[in-house]
Amino acid sequence: GENVEQHPSTLSVQEGDSAVIKCTYSDSASNYFPWYKQELGKGPQLIIDIRSNVGEKKDQRIAVTLNKTAKHFSLHITETQPEDSAVYFCAARRTFGNEKLTFGTGTRLTIIP
């Protein structure tokens, strides 16, 4: 089955700086890669996703890049703000039917004011 590894497990950045979280996956058939943000006491919420026919996708301060050859993808947050503090999860899945998402172990991002 799919195995997703995520680094780093914790990340502290100064407000206004950029944050980068990296993930690798094992199943070459995976072709959908979402990122979820989980705030304390809440459920995960999708913030951005990318499919394997795209190398990069951007939404305001958030961007995701995908390297299918190397089987890794990254989340980039620019101009970080205090409200970006949360736990971020990457995930991977095949999309032939509604198959399960396999999640990384999470990154606790802290923005230092």
Added chain:
Amino acid sequence: NAGVMQNPRHLVRRRGQEARLRCSPMKGHSHVYWYRQLPEEGLKFMVYLQKENIIDESGMPKERFSAEFPKEGPSILRIQQVVRGDSAAYFCASSPPGLAGDSGELFFGEGSRLTVL
């Protein structure tokens, strides 16, 4: 359009009791997934169900755990004879029916936090 509804949000059980967690998917969604999250850990897949069918239960412990998604009513995750190690947050997610190649985004509920004394 209400999101994924989970109840109870918090549940306390003593060792040996049963825990029942409920999940109502978003309107129009026919796929339900259950995930478990231990403190300071990631989301571990447990089971994937469609109406009246278990599609993938590869993440479910072999004993004491069961799940159903009946034709009418919410999906239920049932844990019998709970032990302290079952203490965790249990998240339900739903997705709409999808065509091959569709992303099938998962929408998560707020979770049910089980504490076993």
